[in-house]
Amino acid sequence: MSVTEFTLPSNLAPGPLPHIPDNLTLPQFILDAWHPNRPVNTHLNPVLIEDSTGRGVGLSELRARTFGLANEMRARWNIGENDVVCIFSPNHVDYPVALWAAHRLGAIVTTANPAYTADELVYQLNLTKASVIFTHSSSLLTAEKAAREAGLTSSRVAVLDSPEGYAGNYSTLDRLVAEGLSKLPTFEERRLNPGEGKTKIALLNFSSGTTGKPKAVAIAHYAVMANVIQMAHYGRATSESSRRYRPGQVVLAALPFYHIYGLIVVMHFYTFVGFSLVIMPKFSLEGLLDDIQRFRINHLLLVPPMIVLLAKNPIVTKYDLASVTMCMSGAAPLSAELTSQYCERIPTSAIGQGYGMTETATTLTFPRIDVKVDTLGSGGQLLAGNICRILKADGKWAGYNEPGELIVKGPTAALCYFNNPEATKETFLYFDGKPDRWVRTGDEVKINEIGEVFVVDRMKEILKVRGFQVAPAELEGHLLGHPDVADCCVVGIPDEYSGEVPLAFVVPSHAAQNRMNSDPQEAIKVKESIVKFVHDHKVHYKRLTGGVEFLDSIPKNPSGKLLRRFLREKAKEILAARTATATSAKSKAKL
Known part of the structure; x- marks a missing residue:
């Protein structure tokens, strides 16, 4: 299989890379x-x-x-x-x-x-x-x-x-x-x-x-x-x-x-x-x-x-x-x-x-x-x-x-x-x-003839929040330690200032679900508790700024791997709904 190897073209470089000392600290x-x-x-x-x-x-x-x-x-x-x-x-x-x-x-x-x-x-x-x-x-x-x-x-x-x-x-x-x-x-x-x-x-x-x-x-x-x-x-x-x-x-x-x-x-x-x-x-x-x-x-x-x-x-x-x-x-x-x-x-x-x-x-x-x-x-x-x-x-x-x-x-x-x-x-x-x-970078890119790199997408699951890496799996492992969380999946949603922020999809535990069925206000308390649970144990850019959404189940493949792409699409729908609600509220306020 032929391989294209991309480098800085020699006509654009100031010469070969100089000597790098290998005996110095x-x-x-x-x-x-x-x-x-x-x-x-x-x-x-x-x-x-x-x-x-x-x-x-x-x-x-x-x-x-x-x-x-x-x-x-x-x-x-x-x-x-x-x-x-x-x-x-x-x-x-x-x-x-x-x-x-x-x-x-x-x-x-x-x-x-x-x-x-x-x-x-x-x-x-x-x-x-x-x-x-x-x-x-x-x-x-x-x-x-x-x-x-x-x-x-x-x-x-x-x-x-x-x-x-x-x-x-x-x-x-x-x-x-x-x-x-x-x-x-x-x-x-x-x-x-x-x-x-x-x-x-x-x-x-x-x-x-x-x-x-x-x-x-x-x-x-x-x-x-x-x-x-x-x-x-x-x-x-x-x-x-x-x-x-x-x-x-x-x-x-x-x-x-x-x-x-x-x-x-x-x-x-x-x-x-x-x-x-x-x-x-x-x-x-x-x-x-x-x-x-x-x-x-x-x-x-x-x-x-x-x-x-x-x-x-x-x-x-x-x-x-x-x-x-x-x-x-x-x-x-x-x-x-x-x-x-x-x-x-x-x-x-x-x-x-x-x-x-x-x-x-x-x-x-x-x-x-x-x-x-x-x-x-x-x-x-x-x-x-x-x-x-x-x-x-x-x-x-x-x-x-x-x-x-x-x-x-x-x-x-x-x-x-x-x-x-x-x-x-x-x-x-x-x-x-x-x-x-x-x-292996995990980033999808294109490179042109003059050695410019264009980042198309991130192929790995890492979120970039204000330039900092956030691993969804780390947050998911932490969330599963909350008594009201039976299962979860974390994805990123776009944010103008931070680039993206974490959103947690959560399957409530049986006990939490019973409480929410008895009292609709309990859902708000459970979400606030989950957000606080991350807030108290994780650095600021790992917090659930995107919020918490409840699901009946987390989609997974037959081997148990999270089907994160489905929830990314659902997150886009949620974000669009939030934006529409905010726009409508602003319009009513002007009236």
């Missing part, structure tokens, strides 16, 4: 080493800027703080080779310090969403076997509870920030750094052996699979460096004629660092090309607009719900956004209509999309460098080094502009799902009896 690559694709920064701008105070952190201070923390982590906790350190915090100016200090010691970092409940954090701590937690004062209560349940003593919890007047029992990162810098070196940082960077785990980032709970994706140091080099190479970062990624500019770090997009693209790539990162702990539209105006931000890296607000909220017109020259959208598709609305609001800005996933250590595509506005609907252009195939529904390989499931190989592929060989076999594939490892 991430802090050695970002803070210590040189690479020919890294532009020379003559501006002496700070690497990080704390948005609340305006305090800048230069490269020398960043290096010193990273060493000091690593020194104290070894002295205090004996953190070393392949120990796991969890960072459970919103964005903070010392987030990179905690990350790279762990890597200096040969440890692995797992990043956790600070909005997690204690149950969700315990799951991550236990799966990764984390031995230390760096948290934030705003997340400390959850971290305390999770640490106890995971068997970690309070001495192994530290606080990233140092709030004014803080007199808690936990060490702050400032205190740990100071103590580490007051000591002689307690560790000797080793250089990896040639090739070791390809297999040494740097990160355990979580990604939702189609079944069960989120999976820990094992990402090597080499994969992150490869993606940074791919982006710098594609963006002509060292070219005098290309001005998009020149050093001395400012990027807004509003995307969360616990998410692979913020962690690799914002933190690592933009540091590599010499930008200053304005660290925004928690997104709000007013905060974003204020930061753009105060710090004269040039690049925005956002997800579609953020762009919805920029394009449609009237307060945007009150701010000076003329400094913005580039916006990259990722994590979920950006519509052509929204792209056009953004361009009207911020005419100085180019805009394009990137496409990638945790399992590919982020970006497979990047916004085109040769146009101001990418082809509408395009998910970006392939980066050099990525080779793609498209598998059609009939099992044959697709050609140009033919839809099918995207399967990709390249230098950024993750190693595996940590301690989950079954799931690894489902996603990381081998073809033609060759040792090349391919990643």
Whole structure:
């Protein structure tokens, strides 16, 4: 069978993909080493800027703080080779310090969403076997509870920030750094052996699979460096004629660092090309607009719900956004209509999309460098080094502009799902009896002759809520623990702001059905109870924002697999009915 393999056409690439070091850790690559694709920064701008105070952190201070923390982590906790350190915090100016200090010691970092409940954090701590937690004062209560349940003593919890007047029992990162810098070196940082960077785990980032709970994706140091080099190479970062990624500019770090997009693209790539990162702990539209105006931000890296607000909220017109020259959208598709609305609001800005996933250590595509506005609907252009195939529904390989499931190989592929060989076999594939490892994306795409990728649909069952992955199976497993739920199925329904939100179809238990038969008002109480049951145990974007609908039975095939597609169609009918009801109510109100 003939196979079309899609790559960035050679006439559109700035040359072959440069050398990727395979004997360095991430802090050695970002803070210590040189690479020919890294532009020379003559501006002496700070690497990080704390948005609340305006305090800048230069490269020398960043290096010193990273060493000091690593020194104290070894002295205090004996953190070393392949120990796991969890960072459970919103964005903070010392987030990179905690990350790279762990890597200096040969440890692995797992990043956790600070909005997690204690149950969700315990799951991550236990799966990764984390031995230390760096948290934030705003997340400390959850971290305390999770640490106890995971068997970690309070001495192994530290606080990233140092709030004014803080007199808690936990060490702050400032205190740990100071103590580490007051000591002689307690560790000797080793250089990896040639090739070791390809297999040494740097990160355990979580990604939702189609079944069960989120999976820990094992990402090597080499994969992150490869993606940074791919982006710098594609963006002509060292070219005098290309001005998009020149050093001395400012990027807004509003995307969360616990998410692979913020962690690799914002933190690592933009540091590599010499930008200053304005660290925004928690997104709000007013905060974003204020930061753009105060710090004269040039690049925005956002997800579609953020762009919805920029394009449609009237307060945007009150701010000076003329400094913005580039916006990259990722994590979920950006519509052509929204792209056009953004361009009207911020005419100085180019805009394009990137496409990638945790399992590919982020970006497979990047916004085109040769146009101001990418082809509408395009998910970006392939980066050099990525080779793609498209598998059609009939099992044959697709050609140009033919839809099918995207399967990709390249230098950024993750190693595996940590301690989950079954799931690894489902996603990381081998073809033609060759040792090349391919990643099955679960996304239906088309690729044109110039390497632009157009996402048609998501073939796997994952929902994308505000750019975050939500596995229906995880919510279904949780819902079955509610006493009024006999069976259930979760699907997504469209939402203008979030992209889609979860809707639960529920078969009430016999007891619940009897109560509802006796009292019609009981149905409302049962639905509210089910919604609260998810609200109390799951992070905000996993909550049943789409509501609960009762059914007599959940459609399944003879083997018991949920026939989710039937309920997706039913969800569309319900959404249409809700919209019609709301429109009618508005019309009556006007009368």
